[in-house]
Every structure is written in C-alpha cells, then in structure tokens.
Amino acid sequence: MNRNVGSLELIKRINRQLVLDKIKEEQPISRARIARELSLSKTTVSAICDNLLDRRMIVDLGEKGPEKGSGRPSKMLGFNPRSACGVGIDLHTENAMAVVTDLNGEVLYRQEAPAVSLPDTIARLAMEVVQHSGMPVEDTIALGVSVPGTVTQEGVVIRANRMGWREFDLKGALTKQLPFSVTVNNEANCAALGERWRGTGGRSDNLYYIALDGGVGSAIISEGNLLYGAGCRAGEIGYLLGAGDVEAGRQNVLGQRGVLEQKIYALLHWEDKGPRQVMEDYVRGDEKARDAVTEFVNMLSLTVANLVSVLNPETVVIGGSIAQWMEPVLPAIRAIVSSMTPIGTQVVLGSLGPWAAAIGAVYGALSHTENENRK
DSSP, X not given: OOHHHHHHHHHHHHHHHHHHHHHXXXXXXXXXXXXXXXXXXXXXXXXXXXXXXXXXXXXXXXXXXXXXXXXXXEEEEEEOGGGOEEXXXXXXXXXXXXXXXXXXXXXXXXXXXXXXXXXXXXXXXXXHHHHHHXXXXXXXXXXXXXXXXXXXXXXXXXXXXXXXXXXXXXXXXXXXXXXXXXXXXXXXXXXXXXXXXXXXXXXXXXXXXEEESSSEEEEEEETTEEOOOTTSOTTOGGGOOOHHHHHTTOOOOTTSOOHHHHHHHHHHOBTTBOHHHHHHHHHHTOHHHHHHHHHHHHHHXXXXXXXXXXXXXXXXXXXXXXXXXXXXXXXXXXXXXXXXXXXXXXXXXXXXXXXXXXXXXXXXXXXXXXXHHHO
C-alpha cells in the first residue's frame, strides 16, 4: 500500500474512534459539539457520523433546541450498544459458562454447557450461543475465553493442570476457526474485569479481586489495566506464607495447592461439609463452625489488609463460589481490615456469581478489539 494512502486510512480510523468514544461518553450530543470538542472539521465529523449511522453503531435521538438563546435545533446522536455483540466462554473441567452480551455488557443470552476442551468444540459453542442470542454472526466482534490456569498476554496457556494444557496456543487455534477476533485470559483476571464492568467493582480503575473457589487466586487492576507480572503469575496469593508456616517448614510447589489455599480449604471443608454448610452452621451458632469461620475470617482479613497496604486499591471484591455464602461475615472482614491498615478501601462481595469470568472475558475481548482499531 502507498505510504500516504496508509497514513490517510490510519487518520480516518483514529478520527472515527475518537468520534465514537465522544458519543459514548457524552450522549446525547450534536455533530457541532463533537467537531468543536475534538477540533475536527464539521465536514469530517458529519462524514464519520453518517458512516456510523449506516453501520448502526450510533442512532439518531431526534432534535433538541439550543441550551441558551435562540437558534436552530440540533440533531442529537447516541451510542447503539446493540449494533454488535461479544461472546465470553469460561472453561472448567465440569462445565463451560457461555454468554453473549451487547457492547454495554447487557446479557443477551447465556448458557451453561457441558465441558469443552478442544478448540473446535469451543469454537462450535461460541457460534451456537451467538445463534441463540438472535445477533447475526457478522455483528459479532470478538470471543473472550477464560481459562483456569496461567495465560500469557498473547493467549498462550502456559499451564492449566485441570485442562491438561502446557504451552498451548489456544488463541491461535481458535482464531483459525472463527470469523471474529479471539482473546484468552486467566479466570481470575476475567472475573475481575466482569465485576468491574457489570458487578460490584463499580468501574473502579484500581481494584483488587480475590477468587475463593476450590483454590484461592486474585487479580490486580491498576489504573484501569490488568497487571500480569514477569511470568504472567501476578496475583497467586494462594502461595502466601505466614511466620508459622516458615517455622513449620511448609513450602509451596508450582502446580500444587498453595499453603494459604490449603489452610483456607481445610477450614471450610471438614466432616463431609463444604463452605455452604459450614457457613450455615456458623450462623446457627455451632461451636466448631464458629471456630473455623472465625479463623478463616481472620486469615482472609489479614491477607486483604496486607494487599491493601501494598497496592492501595479503591475496591476489594471477594468473588468465587464461596463468596455467595459470606454475607454474614462481611462486616467482620471490613472491621478487621480497617483496624489492620490505615489505608482506606471498600471491601465488597462479587455480584455476578458463576458468570463473572464469562462476562469479564467478553469485556476483555471487546476492549482488545477496540484498542486494535485505534492503532
């Protein structure tokens, strides 16, 4: 391509994204105001808006009179979140959670499906849920996949023991089979994005997410971006140690349940009871459950307080399957955290339940595609 032509196309694409972002952020808004605030010519803005209207990415909201004095009314424009959709699939060994959302994160369709692990079956599930959603395949922008393991930013699964994957380019395998872009990320990272986008994270740009399931994991969002670490293993708090662990000679082994994970698991699983039953027994006043839950609350609160002191998040979201039973102990966790660190934070429970990672996978995929369009 001629370099001048390529540069012109890049400028057009950047301007189009700027106009679309302005409409998203400040709708309803007129073409004149867009041109004025972006320092673009009215002709350029008008051409871009006509293109976005043709593609149904924006809608005409009708006329509105001038805010002050006399003058001609202006046609107002707004963002159309149903102009396209994204797909999210959260993979587990026992099932797969699949969702389709519009561009604002409203769920159009969701399905709990049997477990899938081969790229062709994952791709088939993605196409299937799009068809059930009623959205055309050609209006599907991206697929995000959540994996219970360590994943690079390029979508290569470094290790996912439960899926049997090592150094597996899942993104590359799926991209070959689907007509839209693909991103792959760690399950905790996806859940953090989901709670930030549509859950109790409240769109906070500085958020710490803790996942309490069969294991213990976390994700860090700083200034709106996920932190990955040198080996894409940032947030592995299941490996945290206390002084007593060192004295007892406890050690962490990569790929095995971490020391903190072992202790939390033992506190919430005993005598054939799981977290739900232990929490219910605690509420009823059972002495053994009270002791176990109190130790769990103290251990978790200490972990949160230390992480707050290091990372200074605005919000800490506790999610995962165990979080749904933790409402009775949330006030105690908040009080202990507040007493242990002078750095203020808001501690909340996640609200998206088992769908957090799938919804967050959509957000990650849509954001990646949007960022690529800006380049």
